[in-house]
Amino acid sequence: MSASILALSYLISATLFIIGLKKLTSPKTANAGNSLSALGMLIAIIATLYQQNVVDLPGILISIVIGSAIGLFFAIKVKMTQMPELVAILNSFGGIASALIAIATSITIWSHSSEFNLVIYVASFFGILIGLVTFSGSVLAFLKLHNYHFSKSITYPLQKYLNIILLLVIISSFFVYIYYPEFFITYISLITILSLLLGINLVLPIGGADMPVVIALMNSYSGLAAAATGFILGNSVLIIAGSLVGASGLILTQIMCRAMNRNFIQILFGSMEVDTTEQENIADIYKDNIISSSADEIAMILSAAKNVIMVPGYGMATAQAQHVCADLAVDLKEMGCDVKYAIHPVAGRMPGHMNVLLAEADVPYTDMYAMDEINHEFSQTDVVIVIGANDVVNPVARETSNSPIAGMPILNVDKAKTVVIIKRSLSPGFAGIPNPLFVNDNSIMLFDDAKKAIINIIKAIREG
C-alpha cells in the first residue's frame, strides 16, 4: 500500500512538472508554472522522506538545510548579468549529484555482491559518465564566463582525437569490468577520472561566444544524468523529470546551433577556425572609411527619428547598460518615437540572456522581438542602435561564402536608414573577422563604453 502511495505521489509530481513547463509558454502564466513545479518537487521530497525507510533523518535534513542555504545564497546574490554563470554552476551541481548517486549505488551493490543486473550496471555507467562530464565541463564553463582571461578558446593539436580516445577507454573499461567484476575499485576510479577529463577537454576549445551552446548542452546532460539515476533506482519521477530537462536542453542547443549556422559536432569538436591572414587586413579595411561621431550628433539624429530599433549584444551586459538603454527608450517614446528591441538568439552568453537583462530594466516583453519577427522591419526603420553587438549584425554572413560566419542568420540592421554602432573599439567579435557594416555610408560609430555613451546621448537629448 505504502509503495502505491509513493508511486502516486511521484505521478502527481511528474504531472506538476509538465504543467509547470507548459505554463512557461507565456510570461503571464510563467510564474504560476514555476510555483506548480516547485510544489511538485516538494511533494516528491516529502513522499520520499515519509515512505523511504530513512535511517538517519537528522543527517538528511541537515544536508537539505545546508544545500538550501547555498541555493538561497546564490539565488539572492546573483546579478542578472551573471545569470549564465549561475546556470553553469547549477548544471554542475545537478551533474555531480547524479554521479554521486550512481557511484554510491554501485558501491552498495558491489559490497553486497548482489546478483548481476545489467540494467543497473549500464545505467550506473551512464550516470557516472554523463554526470561527471556535466560537472567538470560546467565548472570550466563557469570559470570561462566568470573570468575573462579564461574565456578564450584553448586548443592544442589532436585535441579532438583525445576526446574520442578518452571515450573509447571509458567504454572499454566498462566492458572489462563486466567480465572482471573484481576490479570494481579500479574501474570506478578510472571512469571517474577519465570522465572528469573528458568534460574539461570538451569545453576547453569553446570560446566565449559559443558559450550559449555549451550551457544549453550541459543543461541537457544534467537532465540525462538524472534520468540515468532513475534507471538505476527504478524511479519513474527521476526518469520523467530528467527526460524533460534533457529534451529542453536539447532544443535550446539546436536553436543556438541554428542561430550560428554551425552544427553541433563542429562546436563540440574544435573551435571556429579563424583565418589569420584576414585579420591583418582589418586595419586596411577600416582605414579612413569609418564615420565616427559624438553623442550630440546622435541625439540630433534620434530626435528626428520616427522609429528606432535597439540591438543589444554582450557589450550591453558587460557595461551593465540595460537600465540606461531602457531610459533612452522611454525618452524616445515620450517624443512620439516607436522603439523596439531586436534580439538575436545568440546575443549574450546564454539563451534569452538579453531578454532577462532588459526585463530587469523594466522593458516590457512585448517590445522585445526575436530575429525572425523583426528582420523584415529594418528597411522601414529610421535609426538602429547597435549596443555592443558585432557578429550578429555582420552582413558578411549574408554575402560571402568563405567567411567563418557564412550562412549564419543575422539581424539585417544595414537595411535601416541610419545605423548607430556603440562600441568600445574596432576590435573584432568572437569570429575574429572585420565587420563591413562599420564602413557603410549609413553607419555611424560612437566609440565609448556602452553605458557612458548612452548616458551622454540621453543628456544631449534632454538638453537639446
Add this chain to the structure above:
Amino acid sequence: MIELIMYLTIFMLAIFVGYEIIHKIPPTLHTPLMSGTNAISGIVIVGAIIAASTDNQVVSTYLGYIAIIFASANVVGGYLVTRRMLAMFRKKDKK
C-alpha cells in the same frame, strides 16, 4: 527485462512530451526556462535520499549526503532565481 522496457517507454514518452511543450516556449523566456529546468533536475534529491538511506555502507551514505547537498542547492537556487526573473517579466504586465 520487462521493467527495463517499461522504464524506456516512460523515458521516450517524457522526451516527446518535453520536446512538444518546450519548443513552444518563446525565446524571451529561455533563460528562466534554463534555470527552471535546473531546479527540476534537482529531482535527483529523491535519488540522493534513497542512496543515503538504503544501506549501512558508510561510504555510500556519505556520498548520498553530499549528493543531497548539491541537489537541494539546485532545487532551491533554481526555483528562487527563476521566480526572481519571472517577477521582472510580470511586473510590466500590470502597467
